Amino acid sequence: MNKIIETxxxxxxxxxxxxxxxxxxxxxxxxxxTDGKEYLDFFSGIGVYAxxxxxxxxxxxxxxxxxxxxxxxxxxxxxxxxxAAEMLTExxxxxxxxxxxxxxxxxxxxxxxxxxxxxxxDGCHNHEIIALDHSFHGRTCGALAVTGKLAYxxxxxxxxxxxxxxxxxxxxxxxxxVNDKTCAIIMETVQGEGGIYPATVEFIEGVYNICQEKDILxxxxxxxxxxGRTGYTYAWQQYNIKPDIMTTAKALGNGVPVGxxxxxxxxxxxxxxxxxxxxxxxxNPFATAAVAKVLEIFKERDIAGHVKEMxxxxxxxxxxxxxxxxFITERRGMGFMQGLELTIKPGDIVNKGIEKGILMLTAGTNxxxxxxxxxxxxxxxxxxxxxxxxVFSEMKD
Ligand SMILES: *Cc1c(COP(=O)(O)O)cnc(C)c1O
Numbered sequence: 287m288n289k290i291i292e293t294x295x296x297x298x299x300x301x302x303x304x305x306x307x308x309x310x311x312x313x314x315x316x317x318x319x320t321d322g323k324e325y326l327d328f329f330s331g332i333g334v335y336a337x338x339x340x341x342x343x344x345x346x347x348x349x350x351x352x353x354x355x356x357x358x359x360x361x362x363x364x365x366x367x368x369x370a371a372e373m374l375t376e377x378x379x380x381x382x383x384x385x386x387x388x389x390x391x392x393x394x395x396x397x398x399x400x401x402x403x404x405x406x407x408d409g410c411h412n413h414e415i416i417a418l419d420h421s422f423h424g425r426t427c428g429a430l431a432v433t434g435k436l437a438y439x440x441x442x443x444x445x446x447x448x449x450x451x452x453x454x455x456x457x458x459x460x461x462x463x464v465n466d467k468t469c470a471i472i473m474e475t476v477q478g479e480g481g482i483y484p485a486t487v488e489f490i491e492g493v494y495n496i497c498q499e500k501d502i503l504x505x506x507x508x509x510x511x512x513x514g515r516t517g518y519t520y521a522w523q524q525y526n527i528k529p530d531i532m533t534t535a536k537a538l539g540n541g542v543p544v545g546x547x548x549x550x551x552x553x554x555x556x557x558x559x560x561x562x563x564x565x566x567x568x569x570n571p572f573a574t575a576a577v578a579k580v581l582e583i584f585k586e587r588d589i590a591g592h593v594k595e596m597x598x599x600x601x602x603x604x605x606x607x608x609x610x611x612x613f614i615t616e617r618r619g620m621g622f623m624q625g626l627e628l629t630i631k632p633g634d635i636v637n638k639g640i641e642k643g644i645l646m647l648t649a650g651t652n653x654x655x656x657x658x659x660x661x662x663x664x665x666x667x668x669x670x671x672x673x674x675x676x677v678f679s680e681m682k683d
Contacts, residue, residue, distance in 0.1 A: 287320050305640055312339025315659050315666055317645065326669055328658045329645035333478070333510050333623075336537035337583055338659040344540060344579055351575035358571060360564065370574035373581040377519050380532055380548035384558075385569030385577075389509035389535035390424025392545035395563060396531045397428050397446070397470070399549055400503045403557040404469035407501075413469035414448040416460060420480030420650065421473060423507055432472050434480065454483050457492040464496060470503040470531075471496070475521035478510035481650030482618045482625030487525060494527035503530040503553060509545065513537040514584060514660050516621035517594030537660070542576035544569075589660050597621045599664060603671045604656075611678050618653075622660055625653040635677055644673045 290308045308320045315338050317325045330336065337344060351366065358364050371383050386392045397415070404413045417423075417432035424430065430438060431445035439445065448467075452459040454477060471493055477483040497504040506529035511521040513534060518524045520532065530553050535545030549557070567573070584590065601617065604624060608614045616627040628635070632648040632655075639646050649655035658666070 290320065305637075307640065314338050314340070315662050324643055325640070326644045326666060326673065328656045328670055329647055330657050330659045331541065332647065333515065333536045333657040334539075335541055336513060336515070336589065336660040337540050337580065338661045341540075341583070343583060344576075347575055347579035348542070348572070351572055354571070356570065356572040357567065359566065360569060364571040364574070366571045366574040366578055367569045370569075370577035370581065373578060374534075374546060375548065377581065377584075378532060378534070378548050379523070379528065381551040382554040383546050383548045384563065385574060386535070386545040386547065386565060387543050387567050387573075388424070389507075389533065389545045390426040390429040391565070391568070392509065392533035392535050392547040393423045393429040393432070393472075393507065394426055395547040395558075396472070396505050396507075396533050396549075397432070398563055399531055399547065399553055399557040400470035400505060401447075402562065403503060403553055406556050410467070412448070412467055414450060414463075414465070414467045416450050416452055416463050416468060416471045418454045418473050418477070419451050420454060420477055420483060421507075422477070422479030423472065423474075424509075455486045455489045457489055460493055460496065464500065464502070468500070468502050470505050472505040472507060474507045474509075474511060475525075476511035476516060476620055476623055478623065478655070479649055481627075481653045482623065482655060484516075484521075484618065484620045485525075490522070490525050491527055494525075497530070505529060505531040505533070507533050509533050509535040510657075511620070511623055514590035514593050514621075515623045515657070517590060517597050518621075519584070519590050521620065538580065539573060539576045540580045542573050544573040544577055546577075587661075593621045593660050596663065596667070600624065600656075600667050603667055606671070607674060607678060610675075611681075613681065614678075619656075622656075622658055622662070624656045625649055626656075627653050630681060635681065638677045638680065639673065642673050642677055644670060644677075 287308045310318050310320045315327050317327050374383050384395050419434040421434040423433050428446050431449050434451050450463045452463050506522050508520050531549045533547045538544055604617050608617050613629045614626050618625045635654050636646050647655040
């Protein structure tokens, strides 16, 4: 293991402080490092591996596509892209989709579509975007511009146009920023990276109403909270709203790098046209074969339904921990996207968890974040509880 870590550190640009283990393979909801140590996965590659590891049906679909055609460019049609597009627009209730290679690129496309929509309306170049504090939308310059964490943005400013930040679940703070130049409001339905903050009904419906009233486009970033993670196919579907533009990625390829931005007919009819946007790889047959198979499995195995059914049990077990340990101040979350707010460093918990065979994440500055594969059951939740209880009990000492 040390040899691999040394080679990596000597050659990879150091933009991550990595955990000192080398992951080798996975099976179900377990991961194994190169020394053969087993880890219960409550991380899923940051919400990516929704179906768990080494799923035969998924693997076979990829293998057969590799033998046919991996890539052909967007200047030709390919069957997996057509199929994936049809399936994705159906489950997302959106009208058109553009496939990207990542979540950040999906945000870039979403922003371009919104800006173009506003430009076609009034011919002006000075439109503004409202984003939220604690938000995370990715590391490319456009996505970074709407990310509500100054430390990520500061060294790279100026970024795109004028972005103003309001507060999550504070409708008045949004209203105060709305003006004639506002072209879009962008938000995660459940904030992930920033600390697991679900939108309240009043807030998200209030934002939706403002957007409807003033023809401002509502962009919902469902990159992390989408695709069953909250117990709904897309998290916004539990509210009485609908976005104009939506982004999805992470779980969409179950490990194959792929994302998408989608839009309703109103935006599709009056924004990006041929020549406005493109990508060499985006939506290639390999990536979209993965998407089509993932969506097929989601439907066949009712993954979102499983999350909805199991989530109360996960919440109950986490609430037991909240009761037991004074340094846990709150549990927040929805479905299999849960956070425990701590008065001690969440990074210490994650490291101790690795020692004891569980992988977890942090969020914000003081939150322990749990993003298990969406296929975990009661046994894995109990196992998580046992390990976490043991980790916490040592912290107490
Ligand atoms: C991860 C994430 C992104 C960025 O996705 P990448 O694939 O890392 O570019 C954007 N928005 C949200 C909500 C995310 O969690």
